[in-house]
Amino acid sequence: MTSFLTAFFSGTAQGAIYALVSLGLVLVWRGAGIVNFAQMGQAMFTTYIASQLIQHSYSYWSAFVIALISGAALGALVDLGLMRPLTSRKNSQLLNSQSMRTTIPVIASLGILGVLKALAGIFWAGEERGFPSPVAPNAIKIGSTNLAITGFDLFVIGVVFLTLVLTTIFFTKTGMGLAMRASALNPEVTRLSGIKVGSVRTLGWAISGTASSLAGLLVTPRTNLSPNTLDLLLIVGFTAAVVGGLTSLAGSVLGGFILGYVISFVNVYSAPENVFIAILIFLLLALFIRPQGILGSKEVRRV
């Protein structure tokens, strides 16, 4: 029973982080039709920034906020500086074929990933370092009995829960949220409504950058921070996004939590080295049973 509860709570906390990564990927995919392979590179970079600030005796929370802002700025910069010029009308000869149109941004995002890793090597010597958390990673005690959940797990779950509530309010209750959904669903009708779809897309990149930056801050107290530690997270987050349907924000979050439980239960009841095989099997099963994902729409219409 204890091991079940341990697996459940740690699955929830890990799943919360995967949900953020998956949400970030889906935001960019819906808005721009691009799978951003640089996403966790951006998160790695902003977490290094936070780590650097903390070493220079900034408080955890100010470093936390600056990292999130840097995440937004970096996301917007990737779009404005690279993706938008690459996919603009001026390059129409280059983008004539559908395969080029989908390949070029992928190569570009891999390029950014490489650049960010190289920069981390230059600025921080690529060293592996710890990253602090504001809550101790010990099990919570009531009297003398250890509960199956740690204070850190609770912290992660709380922060992600708050983020998801704010995201939901943004998308369903604000005009900008409506503009973002509309731009992703039908850019032409949205432009004909007088909305600057390009700027809305950049905002999507910025929100995605913030979400992944947050994921970096929340996962590194457990995994440590190095230029490569977050690569794994991208794979899990991508699987979660596919399982959730790639086009649905709610689906991406759900997919994240499902992956959290799968990984955590395999870890507890089987062995950590089986995690990857489990993810793969799970992905294949999900694709066979429901190719459009749990909450994805059947017709994937991207123009």
Add this chain to the structure above:
Amino acid sequence: MLAISNLVTEFASVKALNGVSFQAKPGLITTVIGANGAGKSTLLRTISGLERASSGSIKWFDQELTHKSVESIVRSGIAQVPEGHAVISQLSVGENIELGGLFRKRIARGDLAIATKEVYELFPILYERRNEAAGSLSGGERQMLAISRALVSRPKLLLLDEPSLGLAPLISAQIISIVNDLCRATGLTVLLVEQNANTALAVADHGILLALGKVVADLPAKEMIADSSLRAAYLGY
């Protein structure tokens, strides 16, 4: 006044518009008819900035539109209802309407509320179904929604691309008559594109016949209706 002169729009090697010139007078309905592939949609899409003209000019009063972005054209009072009842089916009816007025939310919040109320009065069925997905509407209701989305932006020029396409004759007549009433009551300028000439010309002041990217007739609507040889030659009926 909308004044189009020598407008050319090309796709690869096809000149979809090959030197189009005509004028649409303010407060009136100008109907553009033409067979499938004549260039009607390209004309409207070039006016609203979705396609770039390779040469020629589009003047709306004293503004030149050919180099403006879609958003700034829409914001200057030109709204297009695209071909095929273009609404966003995954959004609710209410959200589609809200979308049309979103850019005015900060600059004219009060008037936006009035404009929204007006379209719901014009199409009460949309008010009843405001919380349902736009995808669940019938073809006619979708067209009403597409028109409402355009109207809440308070356009001065309304571009309608084949609003009766795929609708039952009774429904399309009803929609065209609502547009007609709107034009007469508010002074809205309308550029109406149709393949089906009869209902569209009946409400129009002026008719333009387009064939293979060229204007082949530019007449008062009454004369165009009367000229059966013109229709026989270019529309085949």
